[in-house]
Amino acid sequence: MANQFVKEIADINQDFPQWYTDVVKKTELVDYGPVKGTMVIRPYGYGIWENIQRELDARFKATGHKNVYFPLLIPISLLQKEAEHVEGFAPEVALVTKGGSEELAEPLVVRPTSETIFCSMFSKWIESYRDLPYKYNQWANVMRWEKTTRPFLRTSEFLWQEGHTVHATKEEAEKETIDMLYLYRDFAREVLALPVYVGQKSEKEKFAGALATFGMEAMMKDGKSLQAGTTHNFADKFSRAYDIKFLDKDGVLKYAWQTSWGVSTRLIGALIMAHGDQRGLVLPPKVAPIQVVIVPIASKKPGVLEACQKVMQQLQEKGIRTHLDDSDQSPGWKFNQWEMKGVPLRLELGPRDIENNVAVIAERCDNQKHTVSLDDLDKTIAELLDKTHENMYNKALEFRNEHTRICHNMEEIEQALNENCFAKVVWDVDAKCEALVKEKFQATVRVMLKEEQPFQETCSICGHKCENPVVTLIARAY
């Protein structure tokens, strides 16, 4: 019985991709939609997204951002105004060519991202420095016609938030780009229990049309990197292409400075692959749709279900997301089921427990069991949820540290990557070296860690003395 669910999940060490697919499907996070490359997000998966949204949205609002909604369809001519941007996105757009049974005069792009349409309105709205800054965000669906897709990680349609801001000075835009990067990093740490590397992207990896892109990269359990969020400093590149000018304090008409930044349902994929184990999901308490599942023991004995219901109500009143599994399956079946679904805490309550005014709590993250008093149960649970969060973060951090190697040369880079590690290198920000690593190892520059002190003077890739040595993370990536 104990292995019923585990057997259905591929071995996490032998076949990580299949393990991922098994977990997302069997825990009913997601299913494949009727159109290739699309996903249906089921209640258990969408519940995680709602918690992510609520937590992030509060942080956006606390930093002065306002939500808006811009149209899904963008005239193709509008997309084409910024040359690099269209070059980056045109090959992967979906086009609406018919509306109301008629051929459209101009094809419309289903937004792959919304810089161009935000810019068209900013250009119309902004007149004076008094109007600035504009700090907007939208929660929306976007579409990119991808050839190879996997639920949450890469799908033709996905859900995300995209921030779009306009500033009167270059410095303010730079600050916003970094502030939002750190907001994402703190969110990953505090809500997803996810340690991330943050830093600037290389020219090759930056967003199409940006002056500079910054990213946060999380390590998955197969040692690959997942780009979990990005922020872009556009400087005045889009404002020149879309004619966004404002009359400054000094009476001079100037181009505005812009940023954008986003995270998506990909974060759910990150959670799964950073925290999951052979038994299935391990969900961080802050985003788990169910934080505590109550499993009655000998549930037909008088008083057991009533006691479970009372506990559920008590916890729910304190805002703890609690589910009572009163189905007619056996306790053992339920244990496995809810472990697979990654519920942080399981509370067992049987006749003897009730007699003794206690319950048994099992932690999903580290398998510990506690017998606790029913008095002040909500406090005990809240503490255990906090503990789980910290444990999960520390485990992920320890794993990441163990799997990040300082590499002085190509041999060490190769070894690190082959042993499923991130390679921390010194790089001279030379595109040729970046290309070499890609060609030889199918690995890419993830982020530059500019604040770290270079550990050698030579480039770890080509061995030449660096003019501008930067500590850089190289990894295979999703």
Added chain:
Amino acid sequence: MANQFVKEIADINQDFPQWYTDVVKKTELVDYGPVKGTMVIRPYGYGIWENIQRELDARFKATGHKNVYFPLLIPISLLQKEAEHVEGFAPEVALVTKGGSEELAEPLVVRPTSETIFCSMFSKWIESYRDLPYKYNQWANVMRWEKTTRPFLRTSEFLWQEGHTVHATKEEAEKETIDMLYLYRDFAREVLALPVYVGQKSEKEKFAGALATFGMEAMMKDGKSLQAGTTHNFADKFSRAYDIKFLDKDGVLKYAWQTSWGVSTRLIGALIMAHGDQRGLVLPPKVAPIQVVIVPIASKKPGVLEACQKVMQQLQEKGIRTHLDDSDQSPGWKFNQWEMKGVPLRLELGPRDIENNVAVIAERCDNQKHTVSLDDLDKTIAELLDKTHENMYNKALEFRNEHTRICHNMEEIEQALNENCFAKVVWDVDAKCEALVKEKFQATVRVMLKEEQPFQETCSICGHKCENPVVTLIARAY
């Protein structure tokens, strides 16, 4: 000064459509997008939608519904499985025919509504009576290629929620259809301060593919009706078309019973046209993005801004959405600006008020002014917000009652409609009479009020004795 904004808004009695357009644009709720028929929802408009979402979503969850997200794109072949449904929606769909620079083998419909794609997954997931009911909802964008569009009321893309449920019995589906209709009605009453007529739609006005559609209709200030929400009982029509079967308790394989229901950003249009006046918006406190605006008087005098900030903090801590207008405009300009924007309460605070430990509060809804103590201000404000809500509801109800006429015959129907009233008639549920009213008066059957006692035996339209007399509302509609 007092008339600066009012002058910019067309006369509400002379040109209601222009009044509407002026109000939505000048209060910055919305702007036109670059594609004809689309809208950009700006922060002030989106703030209203967020409040609507939060209040409705809590009610959905409290009644056991779960949120999901289904793909935007639907294969055209999937749409075509239910004959009436495709006939209703095919003429107004947008089609994606290219993806990633390639022509698609099958065109994809941008969802006009999602019954078909939900059904395709229900068919895959549902096996046993144990799986039922499915009570799902999604918040999403949808697209209908409309010829004539107006912000919030009818746009090619709009935001909405769509509930989709599956049940084991016909009775359960019927109950869900009515339960959700009443949930919408109570929401309109309790959150939007909007009285609505609820009842069944005629065969002609029902949703394409439904067995029965129920709607709520709200009266706008021009005497027209606005359909503000609908619920549909599909019986087993879709489950037969999409093969949704379950093994029932008795061991027999049966078709499932379904419903769907939705409200949209149209509700924002309803609010504007039901509550607005010559000075602009009048927003119900429960959904107003700003509930209290603080206007400092003699703001350069020492201590004034500090006192305003203190009041703002105090109110915000109690969850009251408060904005301090510390811009350098005059108080008179600010009064007009925030009146136009429909903020329920304005709080004025000047040096003398501070000395006397009081503030002046002006109610937007009925223009009353009060001098109130700064002690317990949050309680006073909360009471005034509740009072505003009740006042707004009562005003709208009174207006609606004054503009609903009992009509015994065609002359009275004509007169009622020409005097911008709803015509309450007795109808024999005969499509010929419905067609006649449409042809003669461009008016439609809005809802049947089946629980009301017929006030005569003959049909108000054709004068014949009714076999099945039903009290029915006829009106011109948006």
